[in-house]
Amino acid sequence: MRIYCSSMRGKGYNILDERYADIIIDIAHEKVDRPFQYRIPESLREQVAEGSCVRVPFGAGNRLRKGYVVAVKDTAEFDSSKIKEIDSVETGGVSVEGRQILLAAFLKRNYGSTMIQALKTVLPAKVSVRALERKSVRLAIGRDEAKEALLVLEKKHQTARARLLKELLSVDCLPYALVTGKLNVSSAAVKALAEQHIISVDTEKKLRNPIRIQADGAEKKCLSPAQQKAVDTVLSDFAAGIRKTYLLHGITGSGKTEVYMHLIEGVLKRGRQAIVLIPEIALTYQTLMRFYSRFGDRVSVMNSTLSAGEKYDQCERAKRGEIDIIIGPRSALFTPFPNIGLIVMDEEHENSYKSESSPKYHARETAEEVARMHGASVVLGSATPSLEASYRAERGAYTKLSLTERLTGGQLPAVHVVDLRKELKEGNRSIFSRKLQELLDDRLTKKQQSMLFINRRGYAGFVSCRACGHVMKCPHCSVSLSEHKGGRLICHYCGYEEPAVRSCPVCKSPYISGFRAGTQQIEEKLKELYPKARVLRMDADTTKQKESYEKILAAFAGGEADILIGTQMIVKGHDFPNVTLVGVLAADLSLSVGDYRAAERTFQLLVQAAGRAGRGVLSGEVVIQTYQPGNAAIVHAAAQDYKGFYEEEILYRELLRYPPVCNMMAVQIFAKEEKAGEELAKKLAELAESFQDTAQRADRRLLVIGPAPAAVGRVNDIFRFVFYVKYENYDTLVKVKDKIEERAASMQLKNEVLQIDFNPVNAF
Secondary structure (H helix, E strand, O other), X not given: OOOOOEEOOOOOEEOOOOOEEEEEEOOOOOOOOOOEEXXXXXXXXXXXXXXXXXXXXXXXXXXXXXXXXXXXXXXXXXXXXXXXEOOEEOOOOOOHHHHHHHHHHHHHHHHXXXXXXXXXXXXXXXOOOOOEEXXXXXXXXXXXXXXXXXXXXXXXXXXXXXXXXXXHHHOOEEEHHHHHOOOOOOHHHHHHHHHOOOEEEEEEEEOOOOOOOOOOOOOXXXXXXXXXXXXXXXXXXXXXXXXXXXXXXXXXXXXXXXXXXHHHHHHHOOOOEEEEEOOOHHHHHHHHHHHHHHHHHHEEEOOXXXXXXXXXXXXXXXXXXXXXXXXXXXXXXXXXXXXXXEEEXXXXXXXXXXXXXXXXXXXXXXXXXXXXXXXXXXXXXXXXXXHHHHHHHHOOOOEEEEEOOOOOOOOOOEEEEEEHHHHHHOXXXXXXXXXXXXXXXXXXXXXXXXXXXXXXXXXXXXXXXXXXXXXXXXXXXXXXXXXXXXXXXXXXXXXXXXXXXXXXXXXXXXXXXXXXXXXXXXXXXXHHHOOOOOEEEEOOOOOOOOOHHHHHHHHHHOOOOOEEEEOXXXXXXXXXXXXXXXXXXXXXXXXXXXXXXHHHHHHHHHHHHHOOOOOOOOOOEEEEEEOOOOOHHHHHHHOOOHHHHHHHHHHHHHXXXXXXXXXXXXXXXXXXXXXXXXXXXXXXXXXXXXXXXXXXXXXXXXXXXXXXXXXXXXXXXXXXXXXXXXXXXXXHHHHHHHHXXXXXXXXXXXXXXXXXXXXXXXXX
C-alpha cells in the first residue's frame, strides 16, 4: 500500500498521543499553494516547532525535500494512516527563511490571501540577474621571471603585453577595467598572457550597493531632556529583556529622527539589526543622508526605484551581515536580517503603510509580528498619530512617549485660515487668496522659500457649494456623496443615491459642482503672477525617472528655487530651514472624500504641511484655504491641537462603530457579468450575517452593510461590488473571512474574484 502525505482538507481525526506539523514545501511552483501535513516522529517532537526547517518525503517518489513548519497540531486533518512522517530536522534553530515562512503564514491567516501571494510578499524574488564582477590582474610568476618575460615581449614587439607586464612589476595588482581602458591592452592580449601563466585574472563577485552619495561623518547631537527620556525608556526596557511597542508622539521639528538614531545605536551595540520604515520614496533621500552620515556604509536602502538585482543583493547583504540598517517603505519590513532588535516606523499614520494588493496587510501590525519573532522592540513615530495608535496607547497596549518642543527653540508657525467663500464674494476668483499672494510677495522679496501644497490625490468627485461651503453627504453614513457619470450622487458605503443637484439645497446658489485642481495648473497660474520666481514642481509626473525625487529635493534644498509646488509627497518629513511659508491651496479636497477617515486624513495633512514652515531660525507662517473654515479638522489643525481633535473624532467613531473602536472587514467581488457578481455578493453577505449573535445588544452585534456597487462600479468591463462587516473582535472577523473563502472555494468560481481587506484605509 502506498502512503501519501495529505493536503489540508477534510475533517479532523484525533489520534491519541500523536502530533502533526503543517509544512510548506520549499518548491518554486505556484501550484504548491498550501501546507501539507506530516506526522512528527516521537524522536523529533522536542525539535519540531513553528519555523523549523525539516526534510520530508514528497510526491510519489518520496524524494526528500526541504520544508518549513508553519503550525504544530494535536489533530490530523486527514486520515492519519495516509500521513507520512518527517524524516529529519535541520539543526541551528529557526532560520531566517523559517521566520519568513512563518510571517507569510501570519499574513495569509490575518489578512486573507493565498499562501503563494503571501510568500511572494515576504520572500525576495529569485530573479535571473547577472552578478556584478570585479576583475583584477596580477603576476602569476616571480619578479625575476617576469623581467625575463618582459625582455622577450619587447624583442617580439608585443608592445601592449610588454606595457602590462611593466606596470605589474611596479604595482602588485591592477583593476581589469584600467588594463583594458587606460593602458589600452586588449582582452585578447590579457588572455594570451594568462594562458602562458605569466599573469592571473582574478574575479570577485560583488553585491550591488544602491547608495551613491557622499556624506561626511555627522557628530551626535546633544539630546533635549524629553528626547533623552524617550531613549532611556526604550533602551532600559531593552536591556531588561522587556519588548514593547512605543508610540513616540512628537510635534513637527521636535527631533524624532535623532531619537531613532540614538535608539538604533544602542541596539547595534548589542549586535542586533534595525529596520527604519518611511511612508514615501520621496523621503528616502533626506532620511538616508542623515543615517548614512551617522552610520556610514552599514546602512542601505530598499524601495521600488531599485533594480531587481539591487533589491536581491540588499537581501543577500543583510543575510551576510554586511549591513545593519535598512531604510525604506513597508516592503523593507521583509529584509531577511538574522537578528532584528528594533523596528522604527516613522510617520506611522500614513496610508501608504497599508498594502493595496493581496495580502492587504498593514505594516504596523506586521511590524509587531516581526518584532515578536525576533524579540525586538517597535517604535511608532508621528506628529499626528493614527487614531488606531493613540487608541491603543490610551488603553495601555502601547507605551506613549512625548516630545512637545521644537529643537530650534522656535514656535510652531502662525496659521491663517482663509475662507474661500468670502474671497469669491469679494471678487477674487483666483486659486490664490489675497493673504497667500501677500505672503508670497513678502517671501520673494526676502529671498526666503515657500511651499505650495495641493492634495490632488484626495479628489474623489465630491460636490460642494462655492458660496456657502455645503457638501452633499449621505444621510445614512456621514460621508460625502460621490459624483458619477450619468448625473447621480452615490454613497460608496451603503449604496444610497440621489440625482445630481443644480443649485445648493442650503443657500440656493448655482455655484455647486465637483472640485477640480492640479499641480500643473497651479504652476502655470503661479508663473503668470510671478514671472521671475524660480518654481519647482514635484508630483507623479515629474518624478517618473529614477533619482528624480533626489534631484528635485536637492535642488530646492540648495536654494535653486524659490517655490516648491507638490502633492502629499512634499509635506511629509522634509526639513528645509529656509522655508518660512506653506500654502495649503484646497483643504477641502481631502476633507470631503466619501470616506469615514476623511477628517483624520485632513487633520494629519494640514498639521504635517504646517510643520514644514519655520523649521530653522526664521519663524514660519501657514495659509490654509478652505470653503469650510468651521470644520473641526481644520479648526484643530490650525490650533495644532491633536488632543482636541482625537477626543472629538473618537466619539464619532464610537457612535458609528468605525475603526479603531470597532474592526471592519471589506469584502470585494470582481465579476465579468454584473448579475453574477451581484448574486455572489448577496450570498456571501448572507453568510457573514449568519455569524450574528441575536442574544447580544443590537449595538454590539456583528453588522453587515451592503452589498453595493463599488466607488468605481466597472473597470475594463469588470463589475465591482463590496460589502462591509463590522465587529469589535478581530478574531471573529478572521473566522468570517475563513468561511467566506471556504464558500468561494467550494463554488469553484471562474469569472469572479474575491478580495478581503481588514480595516481598509480607502473607500471602495
